[in-house]
Amino acid sequence: FPGLAAATAAAAGDPAAPAAAAATAPAGPQLVKATAKCPCGRRQIHLAVRQGQQPAPLQCDRDCGQQARRHQIADAFGVEDAEQHAAYWDKHRTPSYSPVLLQAYKQDPLFIEQLERQLLQFLAPGSKAPRLSMGAMPKAQRALAHEYAEAGFGLVSHSSGNEPQRAVQVFRTPSAGVPTQLLSQ
Secondary structure, eight states: OTTHHHHHHHHTTOTTHHHHHHHSOOSSOOEEEEEEEOTTSSOEEEEEEETTOOOOOOOOOHHHHHHHHHHHHHHHHTOSOGGGOOOHHHHSOOOOOOHHHHHHHHHOHHHHHHHHHHHHHHTSTTOOOSEEEEEEOOHHHHHHHHHIIIIIHOOEEEEESOTTSOEEEEEOOTTOOOOSSOTTO
16 A cells, blocks of 8 residues: 555654655554445445444445346256346247258258257367357358358358368357257257
8 A cells, every 4th residue: 555654644644754664664544455345245345444443334226226136036946147148038948940940950960960960069068168069061051150140040150261161159148048949859
């Protein structure tokens, strides 16, 4: 805490003391760093107080009350993190698949089912990986993977690498979830 010795000397009324106070300890009461918090702990400030004194606690403000209410509601609905919550219907969407995806499933059901298995495993309960790297695939398959991951599962995706090793990277979002109807169903 810079300048406590100088502040103590100045508080004692010695205008020439700041330079000398840095080298020697003052004879008067020392100032120490203390933290004042509101009862919920959301707000805090740091103060210089005389040694042995406690700062007065802060009062909770409107934001503290709103945060407490958000956490109370999150607990009631079993939400782990109230700050990163996505609505139930965002995670359990019933997508309207594009004609391109529907046609792709008719032409190559094995590819779509393999894609679904990877995405379902990525979003499985207990899986905390923030990113899924899919193997290298041709441009047409990458386009399908992007569309299905984003429209069906609420994920963010992009391609990385150079041809022919270009692959799709899929990232978890707060609203990511398994659709109520998979393309293969």
